[in-house]
Structure formats: C-alpha cells, structure tokens
Amino acid sequence: MNRSAIGSLVFSMLALMTAVAMLAAPYLIVAKAPLAYELFINQKIFYYHVPAAWAMLLSVLVCGSASIGYLVGRADWWDDVAAAAGRLAVVFGLIVLTTGPIWAKAAWGVYWTWEARLTTMLVLWLTFVAYCFLRRHGDSRTERLAAGLAVFGMADAPLVYFAVSFWRTQHPGNWVVPSLPSSMLVPFLVSMGAFSLLWAMLLATLVAVRSGERRLRRLAFRLGQPDPLEQS
Amino acid sequence: MGYKLRVESFRQALAIIKKDLRVELRAREVYGTVLLFAVMVLLVFSFTFVDDGNASVLASSGVLWASLTFAGMLALGRVFEREGEGGTMQGLLAAPVERWALLLAKTSGVAALMLAVEVAVVPLVGVLFGAPVLAYPAHLAALVVLGTIAFSLIGATFSGILLGSRMRAVLLPVMLIPIAIPALIAGCKGTAALFADPASTAIAWFWIKFLLGFDAMVGVVALWVFESLVTE
Numbered sequence: 001m002n003r004s005a006i007g008s009l010v011f012s013m014l015a016l017m018t019a020v021a022m023l024a025a026p027y028l029i030v031a032k033a034p035l036a037y038e039l040f041i042n043q044k045i046f047y048y049h050v051p052a053a054w055a056m057l058l059s060v061l062v063c064g065s066a067s068i069g070y071l072v073g074r075a076d077w078w079d080d081v082a083a084a085a086g087r088l089a090v091v092f093g094l095i096v097l098t099t100g101p102i103w104a105k106a107a108w109g110v111y112w113t114w115e116a117r118l119t120t121m122l123v124l125w126l127t128f129v130a131y132c133f134l135r136r137h138g139d140s141r142t143e144r145l146a147a148g149l150a151v152f153g154m155a156d157a158p159l160v161y162f163a164v165s166f167w168r169t170q171h172p173g174n175w176v177v178p179s180l181p182s183s184m185l186v187p188f189l190v191s192m193g194a195f196s197l198l199w200a201m202l203l204a205t206l207v208a209v210r211s212g213e214r215r216l217r218r219l220a221f222r223l224g225q226p227d228p229l230e231q232s
Numbered sequence: 233m234g235y236k237l238r239v240e241s242f243r244q245a246l247a248i249i250k251k252d253l254r255v256e257l258r259a260r261e262v263y264g265t266v267l268l269f270a271v272m273v274l275l276v277f278s279f280t281f282v283d284d285g286n287a288s289v290l291a292s293s294g295v296l297w298a299s300l301t302f303a304g305m306l307a308l309g310r311v312f313e314r315e316g317e318g319g320t321m322q323g324l325l326a327a328p329v330e331r332w333a334l335l336l337a338k339t340s341g342v343a344a345l346m347l348a349v350e351v352a353v354v355p356l357v358g359v360l361f362g363a364p365v366l367a368y369p370a371h372l373a374a375l376v377v378l379g380t381i382a383f384s385l386i387g388a389t390f391s392g393i394l395l396g397s398r399m400r401a402v403l404l405p406v407m408l409i410p411i412a413i414p415a416l417i418a419g420c421k422g423t424a425a426l427f428a429d430p431a432s433t434a435i436a437w438f439w440i441k442f443l444l445g446f447d448a449m450v451g452v453v454a455l456w457v458f459e460s461l462v463t464e
Contacts, residue, residue, distance in 0.1 A: 119413075
C-alpha cells in the first residue's frame with residue numbers, strides 16, 4: 001500500500017472511532033452518570049464544557065507551536081496546521097463560552113462574571129478570532145503576521161490554566177476532576193476522549209483541505225490557468 | 233539565531249533613540265496630540281461616571297488605564313506613521329543594526345512618550361476623581377511604568393511587523409489589545425487596590441510582581457518574533 005492509501009485507512013479508522021465515541025458519550029452522560037446534588041441536569045454541561053475547553057487549549061498550543069515551526073522553517077505544512085488549529089481554537093472556544101454561561105446561570109445565578117479564568121479564556125478566544133480575521137483579510141505577508149500573533153497567544157495560554165490556582169476564584173478548581181466518583185469519572189473520561197478524537201479528525205481534515213487547495217493553486221499556476229479557487 | 237550582545241548594538245539603539253527624540257523635540261507634534269487625546273478621553277470618562285457632582289473614586293483606576301490604553305494606541309500609530317513616511321524603517325533595516333537593538337530603540341521611544349503623557353495624566357486623575365495618587369507613589373509608579381513597558385513592547389513589535397501593511401490602522405488594535413489585556417488588568421487592579429479605602433499594598437505588590445513576570449515573558453517573545461518577522 002502506498003502512503004496515501006495508508007493515510008486514508010488511518011483517517012477512516014479515526015473517523016470510525018470518533019463516531020463511536022461521540023455516540024457513546026451522550027448515552028453514558030444521560031443514562032449512566034448520576035444526577036449531581038443541587039445542580040441536577042445542569043451539571044451535565046460539565047461533560048461537554050471541560051472537554052471543549054481542553055480541545056480549545058490543545059488547539060491554541062498546536063497553533064502556537066506550528067507558528068513557531070513556520071517562522072523557523074517556512075515550510076507550508078506548518079502554516080496549514082497553524083491555520084487549521086487556529087480555526088478549531090475559535091470553534092471550540094465558542095462552545096466553551098456558550099456552555100459556560102448556561103451552567104453559570106444555574107450555579108451562580110449570573111451568566112458572566114469578570115473573574116480570572118473566564119476573562120483570560122475570553123481574551124484568548126478573542127486573540128484567535130483576530131488570528132482568523134488576519135488570515136482572511138490580511139495581505140501578502142499574512143501568514144507570518146498571523147504566526148507572530150499565534151506565538152503571543154500561545155504564551156498567554158498558561159495564564160488561563162494557572163488562573164484558578166493563583167487567584168482562588170469562583171470557578172471550580174483544577175482539583176475537581178480527581179475527586180469525581182467513578183460513576184461520573186467514566187462518562188467524563190469518555191467525553192474527553194470523544195472530544196479529543198473529534199479534534200484530531202477535524203484538524204486532519206482541515207490540514208488536508210488546505211494542502212489540497214495549495215497543490216491545486218500551484219498546478220493551475222504552472223499550467224497558466226487562473227486561480228480556480230478565487231471567488232469572482 | 234544568536235544574539236550578538238555587543239556594546240556597539242547598545243550604542244546603535246541609543247543613537248536611534250536620540251534621533252527620534254531630536255525629531256520629536258523639533259516638531260513636538262506627537263507628544264502634544266497624544267497628551268491632548270489622553271486628557272479628552274479622561275474628560276469623557278469623568279462625565280460618564282459623575283454621580284451627585286463627584287466622580288467616583290472606584291472608577292478612577294479603570295478610567296486611568298483606559299485613557300492610557302487609547303493614548304498608547306494613538307502614540308504607536310503616530311510614531312510608526314512617521315517612520316513609514318520618511319522611509320526610515322527600510323533604511324534602518326538595511327543598515328547593519330541588530331534587530332533587537334532596533335526593537336529596544338522603538339520600544340524605548342514609545343515608552344518614553346507614554347511616560348511623559350502619564351506624568352500629566354496621573355495627577356489629573358487625582359484632581360478630577362479625588363483619587364489618592366500621592367498615598368503610595370512608589371507602588372503606583374511601579375505599576376504604571378511596568379504596564380507602560382509591556383504595552384510599548386507589544387505595540388512596537390506589532391507596529392514594526394505591520395509597517396507597510398495596507399490595513400495597519402485596523403489590524404494594530406485587533407492584534408495588540410487582546411495580548412496586552414493581562415498587563416492592563418494587572419495595572420488596573422493594582423491601582424484600584426491602592427486607591428481603595430483601606431488601601432492594600434499587598435495586593436498592589438502582587439500585581440507588580442505579576443507585571444514583572446509578564447514584561448519578562450513579553451520581552452522574550454517579542455524579541456524572537458521581531459527577529460523572525462522584520463526581515464525585509
């Protein structure tokens with residue numbers, strides 16, 4: 001089997017695993033996980049909110065690292081990964097920032113509070129919205145400009161994780177997860193796994209699309225044809 | 233990517249700073265406009281927060297940092313606009329000047345400008361809002377100086393990168409503000425702790441240490457990004 005056939009096989013397996021996990025997770029969450037004291041159904045948002053936050057932070061780290069790789073090596077593949085991860089950071093960040101307030105209204109009585117972790121998450125999300133904006137509307141040096149921004153954004157990411165430890169605020173502490181009973185821990189870990197698989201699959205897809213577009217453009221250029229992907 | 237830490241480079245940075253200072257002292261246009269703008273922003277906020285004829289002390293720290301942010305954006309725009317007009321930036325990049333010396337020079341220039349503005353604005357906040365600016369001058373000065381350094385570093389880096397870009401005026405705030413927000417939060421919260429009744433120097437001291445760490449991190453990232461990106 002050649003490389004692209006192996007690549008397709010791996011991707012298909014990944015997609016299958018993701019599908020199974022994403023179906024298993026809601027079943028476990030709804031049917032098997034016990035209702036939490038006080039918050040009941042609302043607590044179940046936790047099973048989506050935390051994995052989405054994990055996926056977002058992962059995207060931020062990958063985008064930042066790939067941007068460093070691009071600035072050092074200038075290889076196109078780094079740029080594709082960075083662009084894909086940047087988009088995923090925005091998407092998963094949006095999930096976090098919408099599920100969070102829904103939970104917050106039930107738990108704290110307010111949709112939003114300007115405490116450390118929420119604020120830094122919002123700022124990080126805005127940074128990557130700016131990143132995607134730069135990519136879409138920038139000019140010829142966009143890739144490197146965006147890479148610079150992503151590196152700064154990634155340096156910001158540790159602030160998010162340690163915000164709770166440093167500032168002892170309202171948001172549940174990082175130490176919640178180990179204290180979960182196993183009836184809650186299993187659905188939680190399944191959900192984490194499902195989101196991670198979903199993230200990996202989306203990243204692989206986006207990178208493949210971008211590099212495919214790039215090859216198409218190059219081919220058209222060599223043949224003297226106009227850019228087939230240009231919006232008229 | 234080795235940095236040559238020669239005395240020569242410090243002399244070059246100093247020469248660039250002197251050049252900028254001489255040009256500014258002759259024209260005096262940038263300082264005047266930025267100071268005036270900062271005062272205008274301060275006045276607008278004063279009217280917004282007035283209650284029973286007295287502006288709230290609680291609002292004073294936020295207002296101070298908000299007007300410094302806007303003034304800083306204007307200062308960055310004007311400083312680099314002048315470089316672009318004269319084509320001096322291309323000249324500097326072509327000359328055998330170390331990149332980090334160039335970044336140091338530009339950052340110092342912007343920081344000096346902002347500090348000169350702050351010398352006027354901080355007392356004005358004391359007057360207009362009844363804020364106790366003279367109660368803990370050392371702590372307040374530390375917060376203001378460190379916050380200014382962070383803002384100038386990030387601003388100078390992004391402005392240098394965006395030089396020659398069509399959409400510089402729009403992209404600069406979009407890129408700069410999310411990255412600079414941790415410094416602004418630190419400055420604002422630290423200042424609020426000093427203006428509160430009773431004042432808390434412990435909290436202010438925490439934020440001063442935070443800003444020191446943030447400045448160091450930003451310095452390292454800015455140096456590396458500037459080196460990689462400003463190479464044409």
